[in-house]
Amino acid sequence: MTMELSLAEKQYLNEVLKELKQYRISTTERRNIKQQLVEHIQECRDYGIDSIDELGDTTTFIKDFLEIKGIDLHSEIQQIRKSRPGLSLIIGFCTFIVAYLGSQLILSMFLTDSFNPQHMNATFDYHIVYQISDNAWWNSLLMLMSISISCSISILAVKFIGRNR
Numbered sequence: 450m451t452m453e454l455s456l457a458e459k460q461y462l463n464e465v466l467k468e469l470k471q472y473r474i475s476t477t478e479r480r481n482i483k484q485q486l487v488e489h490i491q492e493c494r495d496y497g498i499d500s501i502d503e504l505g506d507t508t509t510f511i512k513d514f515l516e517i518k519g520i521d522l523h524s525e526i527q528q529i530r531k532s533r534p535g536l537s538l539i540i541g542f543c544t545f546i547v548a549y550l551g552s553q554l555i556l557s558m559f560l561t562d563s564f565n566p567q568h569m570n571a572t573f574d575y576h577i578v579y580q581i582s583d584n585a586w587w588n589s590l591l592m593l594m595s596i597s598i599s600c601s602i603s604i605l606a607v608k609f610i611g612r613n614r
Contacts, residue, residue, distance in 0.1 A: 462486055469511065472515065540607060545599045545602075545603040548599040549599040552594070557581035
């Protein structure tokens with residue numbers, strides 16, 4: 450059955466399917482629901498009834514569907530939130546390392562004489578992780594700045610990725 454859906458009907462259908470996907474409803478079940486919704490929309494058009502008003506809002510539809518299937522909504526939400534907590538930790542850690550090394554490199558390029566070819570110090574041993582300046586206090590300050598920047602960036606990355614999941 451191929452029929453042209455209006456913009457509101459397409460949006461409603463996509464929202465329902467997206468929500469069902471978040472609750473880990475199988476693809477065959479989602480396909481069946483999509484087919485049933487399209488048939489319902491067609492019947493409403495045949496009888497001159499507004500299909501969106503007839504179906505109600507998406508949250509009520511999803512809630513009713515989950516109740517009919519016997520899926521507890523609150524436990525499902527908790528399970529989705531608890532799924533893969535290690536992934537955020539890995540993403541945060543990797544982001545921290547990359548941001549730390551990047552900020553150390555940028556700070557050592559612009560705020561120290563480490564990359565200056567005219568400044569040669571035979572006793573200075575450059576290391577991007579812990580020694581980017583030959584002054585101890587300046588090196589400590591730059592490392593603290595890099596750690597602060599890295600913490601901020603990794604927290605933002607974890608929150609951004611967590612919100613998009």
